[in-house]
Amino acid sequence: MNALPGAIPARLAEVDAAGWRATGAAVRARGGRLLSLWAADRRDLGEGHVAFAAFAGAEGLLLLRLPLANRDAPSAPDLSDLFLPAVRLQRACTDLSGVAFEVARDPRPWLRHGAWPAGVHPLRRDFVARQSFAPVPDDYPFVSVAGEGVHEIPVGPVHAGIIEPGHFRFSVLGERVLRLEERLGYKHKGIEKRFETLAAAEAHRLAGRVSGDSTVAVAWAYAMALEAAWGVQLPARALWLRALLLERERIANHLGDLGMLGNDAGLAFGLAQFGRLKECWLQDNARLWCHRYLMDAIVPGGVGVDLATEQHADLHEAVTELEAEVLELRAVYDEHAGLQDRFRGCGQLSPDLALRLGLTGIAARASGQARDLRVDFPVLPWDVLGVRACTQTGGDVAARVALRFDEIAESLRLLRAVLDDLPEGDCRVPLPAPRAGLGLGWVEGWRGEVLVALETGADCRVRRCHPHDPSWQNWPALEHAVIGNIVPDFPLINKSFNLSYAGVDL
Amino acid sequence: MARDASFLLRFAPYCVFGCMVLAASIVPMVATGLPFAPAADVIALVGLLATARVFMALAAMDAGTAFGSMGARREMLVAGLAEPALLMVFFMPSLIVGSTSLTTIVETLAYQPFALHPSLAFAAVAFVMVLLAENARIPVDNPATHLELTMIHEAMLLEYSGRYLALMEWAHALKLMVYAGIGIALFAPWGVSPAGRWDLVPAALAALAAKLFIGGLALAILETVSAKMRIFRAPEFLGMAFLLAVLGMLILLLQGPPR
Numbered sequence: 001m002n003a004l005p006g007a008i009p010a011r012l013a014e015v016d017a018a019g020w021r022a023t024g025a026a027v028r029a030r031g032g033r034l035l036s037l038w039a040a041d042r043r044d045l046g047e048g049h050v051a052f053a054a055f056a057g058a059e060g061l062l063l064l065r066l067p068l069a070n071r072d073a074p075s076a077p078d079l080s081d082l083f084l085p086a087v088r089l090q091r092a093c094t095d096l097s098g099v100a101f102e103v104a105r106d107p108r109p110w111l112r113h114g115a116w117p118a119g120v121h122p123l124r125r126d127f128v129a130r131q132s133f134a135p136v137p138d139d140y141p142f143v144s145v146a147g148e149g150v151h152e153i154p155v156g157p158v159h160a161g162i163i164e165p166g167h168f169r170f171s172v173l174g175e176r177v178l179r180l181e182e183r184l185g186y187k188h189k190g191i192e193k194r195f196e197t198l199a200a201a202e203a204h205r206l207a208g209r210v211s212g213d214s215t216v217a218v219a220w221a222y223a224m225a226l227e228a229a230w231g232v233q234l235p236a237r238a239l240w241l242r243a244l245l246l247e248r249e250r251i252a253n254h255l256g257d258l259g260m261l262g263n264d265a266g267l268a269f270g271l272a273q274f275g276r277l278k279e280c281w282l283q284d285n286a287r288l289w290c291h292r293y294l295m296d297a298i299v300p301g302g303v304g305v306d307l308a309t310e311q312h313a314d315l316h317e318a319v320t321e322l323e324a325e326v327l328e329l330r331a332v333y334d335e336h337a338g339l340q341d342r343f344r345g346c347g348q349l350s351p352d353l354a355l356r357l358g359l360t361g362i363a364a365r366a367s368g369q370a371r372d373l374r375v376d377f378p379v380l381p382w383d384v385l386g387v388r389a390c391t392q393t394g395g396d397v398a399a400r401v402a403l404r405f406d407e408i409a410e411s412l413r414l415l416r417a418v419l420d421d422l423p424e425g426d427c428r429v430p431l432p433a434p435r436a437g438l439g440l441g442w443v444e445g446w447r448g449e450v451l452v453a454l455e456t457g458a459d460c461r462v463r464r465c466h467p468h469d470p471s472w473q474n475w476p477a478l479e480h481a482v483i484g485n486i487v488p489d490f491p492l493i494n495k496s497f498n499l500s501y502a503g504v505d506l
Numbered sequence: 507m508a509r510d511a512s513f514l515l516r517f518a519p520y521c522v523f524g525c526m527v528l529a530a531s532i533v534p535m536v537a538t539g540l541p542f543a544p545a546a547d548v549i550a551l552v553g554l555l556a557t558a559r560v561f562m563a564l565a566a567m568d569a570g571t572a573f574g575s576m577g578a579r580r581e582m583l584v585a586g587l588a589e590p591a592l593l594m595v596f597f598m599p600s601l602i603v604g605s606t607s608l609t610t611i612v613e614t615l616a617y618q619p620f621a622l623h624p625s626l627a628f629a630a631v632a633f634v635m636v637l638l639a640e641n642a643r644i645p646v647d648n649p650a651t652h653l654e655l656t657m658i659h660e661a662m663l664l665e666y667s668g669r670y671l672a673l674m675e676w677a678h679a680l681k682l683m684v685y686a687g688i689g690i691a692l693f694a695p696w697g698v699s700p701a702g703r704w705d706l707v708p709a710a711l712a713a714l715a716a717k718l719f720i721g722g723l724a725l726a727i728l729e730t731v732s733a734k735m736r737i738f739r740a741p742e743f744l745g746m747a748f749l750l751a752v753l754g755m756l757i758l759l760l761q762g763p764p765r
Contacts, residue, residue, distance in 0.1 A: 151572075154572060155655060160652045338732050338733035341735070342735075486737065490655050
């Protein structure tokens with residue numbers, strides 16, 4: 001077991017099939033979680049396929065590397081009985097890389113919707129990305145619920161509103177939800193395959209487009225992975241500015257969510273007010289960083305745009321104004337009986353279940369899991385800024401709303417701290433000559449922890465890049481949160497999680 | 507439009523629209539002595555609204571989609587509770603006036619010497635609650651939502667497009683107008699022109715415009731400050747409307763027989 005470079009504590013261990021499961025069981029026994037799971041094709045280097053699993057524990061990241069012997073039909077041991085998020089991660093890995101998981105409990109495809117035939121695996125090196133296939137019928141067997149009076153409501157992937165595509169299959173008894181089954185993958189765009197054609201020093205632009213609302217988090221994770229792989233030391237100013245951008249993204253998304261949550265409960269006033277605040281915030285982004293959602297603001301080696309000293313006063317003022325307005329709106333939300341009646345007790349996830357499901361991000365913190373990378377692994381700049389962890393214990397929609405209010409207040413405090421103590425110096429350093437390497441990036445985005453695993457080739461290109469969105473962990477939790485609730489409450493529960501479709505469909 | 511649905515899906519919009527036009531031509535908003543007024547009293551008016559609803563729910567289930575039957579089911583839940591409350595609201599002015607004809611009610615209430623009717627205040631509150639529920643307004647339904655799982659009225663219209671959808675939407679707007687008209691006729695009939703007095707019609711039109719403006723403003727404020735209820739709170743909400751109407755009735759009976 002050897003330590004990986006980079007600020008985040010991370011170790012790499014090469015294991016055999018028995019060690020893969022044994023390590024998984026040991027991690028689980030010590031309260032660790034499975035973060036992500038993927039495979040890489042190394043047959044062109046004279047090796048076989050390699051499966052990777054990233055675990056999070058109290059000591060940091062643990063990356064397991066499992067070389068697979070069979071070059072044509074590789075298979076790895078199943079981890080889904082130890083970690084629930086492994087079910088979908090393994091199904092996606094089977095679809096894309098053709099790695100079978102022995103005794104996997106769910107052999108159905110996940111991302112393959114009939115756009116390419118079974119037996120074809122887009123992430124293998126010998127797959128030509130430009131080819132297309134005749135569509136094949138897609139008979140996806142949903143789990144059915146039997147019983148008198150039970151019927152199914154299929155919803156999506158085309159919805160009545162303009163939202164991302166996802167299919168939800170409800171089994172209901174009257175208005176009560178007995179079971180929900182999600183089906184995602186409608187937005188599969190082949191991002192991981194595309195990464196392999198890009199120069200490593202430029203692929204942060206693609207990383208920033210994995211999930212538009214988390215562009216700062218994913219781009220930072222990508223840059224962090226590349227900087228770790230190439231051994232780049234960042235100036236303090238660059239890190240402080242990245243923290244500023246990340247907190248701005250968190251605030252913008254929380255403002256938008258709070259407005260939408262009010263609107264989904266029928267309170268259009270909330271949408272109008274929070275919509276106004278978010279719009280002003282985004283316009284400030286556009287003015288100072290040339291992009292409303294801060295795309296491409298983070299580049300490997302630092303940040304793309306520096307902040308002039310005369311802009312500090314403007315930003316300070318915006319922070320103070322927003323703080324006052326959010327406080328006022330929080331009082332409105334808290335005291336609105338109709339709204340609280342919709343929020344309280346709706347879509348409850350107990351702390352115990354949240355722990356077993358390995359939840360992450362705001363969904364975990366609203367269910368009493370004090371889990372925040374900025375607090376747990378306070379690398380620069382978080383150690384200096386001193387992030388306070390926000391948690392709520394209710395686990396319902398009301399808790400997720402309250403947590404968003406808490407986090408906005410904390411992020412505004414952090415923004416002030418960054419503006420007050422912004423170190424002088426360069427905001428960007430030149431990158432060294434490209435070399436082959438492996439690096440991990442791990443960032444607490446607004447939705448949860450974003451992981452990027454990057455392997456660069458000797459030829460300046462990305463060899464394999466796996467961006468992991470926290471929604472992988474939290475989508476299955478949504479299926480649990482709606483059980484026993486009534487059908488018309490689902491949109492509200494769904495919005496309170498606000499998970500990414502694009503980020504997991506890749 | 508669904509190809510495998512029966513004629514009902516195409517027929518329902520005309521039926522619903524016809525019912526609403528007839529209802530609108532019965533309610534005296536500008537003048538009494540309307541040509542269709544003798545055709546139906548308040549009880550028949552409730553029946554007319556119910557007919558429209560039955561066809562709408564049948565058409566919603568006809569296409570066979572999950573949302574259509576979900577909307578129809580919820581609509582019937584709301585309607586089954588709103589209708590008795592609406593009838594109780596109608597009975598109160600009917601008892602005061604001694605007639606179930608809207609024309610007689612308006613003529614008596616508008617031209618009698620000023621009198622306070624506490625029971626009508628209860629009826630007015632109950633009527634507003636029924637109006638909100640029956641016209642798919644917040645807090646019972648959300649007419650602006652795009653979330654198909656939360657819809658009541660809109661879910662029944664998801665299979666409609668083109669002129670059928672237009673007719674349904676028009677009928678829905680007419681329904682709100684009918685309810686506003688009933689509210690005005692029962693609780694604010696001042697300014698309505700009596701039968702045969704054409705010279706008073708312009709003033710009556712101006713009065714109607716003013717009343718509708720105030721009513722619209724009140725509805726907008728009410729919808730802005732409230733959130734949508736959970737659907738299973740609707741029975742409590744409408745039960746409250748029914749209870750208020752019954753209280754009004756009790757007060758009326760306690761006051762003794764009308765003069």
